[in-house]
Amino acid sequence: MKLDFNITIVGLGLIGGSYAMALKELNPKNLWGIDVDLKAIETAEDLEIIDKGYKEAEVPLSESDIVIISLYPEAAIEFIKKHKNDFKRGAVITDTSGIKESIVKEVSAFIPDYVDFIGGHPMAGRESKGLAFASKDIFKNANYIITPSNKNKKENIELVKSIAEGIGCKNVVLIDAEIHDKIIAYTSAIPHIIAVALMNCDNFDKERGYFIGGSFRDATRVALINPDLWSELFISNKENILKEIEEFENNLSTMKEAIKNEDSTLMKEIFNKAGSKRRKLNSNE
Numbered sequence: 001m002k003l004d005f006n007i008t009i010v011g012l013g014l015i016g017g018s019y020a021m022a023l024k025e026l027n028p029k030n031l032w033g034i035d036v037d038l039k040a041i042e043t044a045e046d047l048e049i050i051d052k053g054y055k056e057a058e059v060p061l062s063e064s065d066i067v068i069i070s071l072y073p074e075a076a077i078e079f080i081k082k083h084k085n086d087f088k089r090g091a092v093i094t095d096t097s098g099i100k101e102s103i104v105k106e107v108s109a110f111i112p113d114y115v116d117f118i119g120g121h122p123m124a125g126r127e128s129k130g131l132a133f134a135s136k137d138i139f140k141n142a143n144y145i146i147t148p149s150n151k152n153k154k155e156n157i158e159l160v161k162s163i164a165e166g167i168g169c170k171n172v173v174l175i176d177a178e179i180h181d182k183i184i185a186y187t188s189a190i191p192h193i194i195a196v197a198l199m200n201c202d203n204f205d206k207e208r209g210y211f212i213g214g215s216f217r218d219a220t221r222v223a224l225i226n227p228d229l230w231s232e233l234f235i236s237n238k239e240n241i242l243k244e245i246e247e248f249e250n251n252l253s254t255m256k257e258a259i260k261n262e263d264s265t266l267m268k269e270i271f272n273k274a275g276s277k278r279r280k281l282n283s284n285e
Contacts, residue, residue, distance in 0.1 A: 003028040003163070005065035009050070010057070010079060012040040014126060015096050016070030017134030020049040022167035025136065032060040040131050061086040066163070069095040072232055077106050080117070087115045092156045094120040098184065098229075099236045100147040100177035108149050116156045119147035119177055121184075122169065127224035137168070144169035147177035185240035190248055192230060193241075195223035 003026045009016045012035040023031055033050040034057050035041050041053030054060050061067065061083055069076045076095050087093065093115055097103055104119045111117050124142040126133055144164035148157050157174070164172045175183075198204075198220050234241055258266040 002026060003166070006030045006032070006063050007066045007068065008032045008034060008060045008064040009068045009070060010034045011070035012037070012044050012053070012131050013070060014129050014131070014133050015122065015124070016068070017044065017049065017131040018124070018136060018138040019068055019070060019096070019167070020044060021134060021136035022139055024049050026166050032064065034060060043131055057083050058086045062088055064088055064091060066159070067091060067093045069093065072229055073097045073099055073103055073236055074232060077103055080107050081110060084110060084112055087112070089114045091115045092159055093117045094160050096120060096122055098188065098233050100180045102236055104147055104149055104177040108151055116152055118152050118157060118160050120160060120164070121145040121147070121180065122164070127222065129226050140168040141170040142168070144172045145180055146172065146174045147180050148174060149177075181237050182240045185237055185244045189234060189237065189241045190244050192222050192225060193245065195220045196225060199223040
């Protein structure tokens with residue numbers, strides 16, 4: 001696949017930097033980067049993952065056919081609002097945020113008609129942040145969610161889809177932004193909340209560390225969390241997340257009562273139900 005476009009990536013952190021590395025292999029006409037951190041720009045230029053970096057956005061935006069905004073949700077909205085008149089006519093803009101409803105609604109309300117904003121969410125990442133941890137392989141076999149609006153042109157949605165596939169994503173799914181946020185509260189927020197809660201239990205100390213095996217390490221891997229990003233994601237999607245926490249608490253209470261009452265029959269039912277669902281997940285991966 002060859003992308004004969006001028007492409008700009010806004011935000012050269014973990015995801016933005018990984019995007020640059022992956023897109024560079026698709027030979028775009030020009031690949032530019034925007035970041036407020038001069039060091040990040042210099043590093044990206046030295047690594048030759050972008051052709052040129054800018055602290056000021058107006059110049060590359062006016063020439064960019066595709067703009068990928070890899071910023072935190074609120075910062076992404078503010079960036080688009082600030083530069084709404086700087087985008088090239090006909091440009092396709094997408095983002096990488098882990099929440100979609102607020103971004104799609106807010107941006108759609110003020111974005112000029114001559115550009116097309118299409119919400120995007122690569123289901124990829126690492127526990128560390130910053131360009132130093134970026135990799136083109138981060139998207140390999142990952143899922144990619146697109147949350148189009150009724151304003152989007154079909155050909156532009158297909159373009160975003162082809163880019164996602166071009167950087168290595170295995171499954172590209174189109175879904176309503178509101179539904180995305182409901183689902184992501186369960187599949188992403190809850191695992192992070194559980195991991196953080198486990199690590200913050202008073203029972204964790206050095207001595208107990210010798211009793212830790214693979215199950216604990218797997219369950220707490222994502223506790224190495226980016227506090228700034230995830231606190232924003234949780235607050236922005238709080239209604240959906242609170243509902244999922246209540247559902248999880250109900251399941252935990254059921255298990256607690258089964259153990260308390262020595263109800264092995266109920267425990268086995270719970271285990272078998274979970275095992276069946278996990279095997280189904282394995283078969284779909």
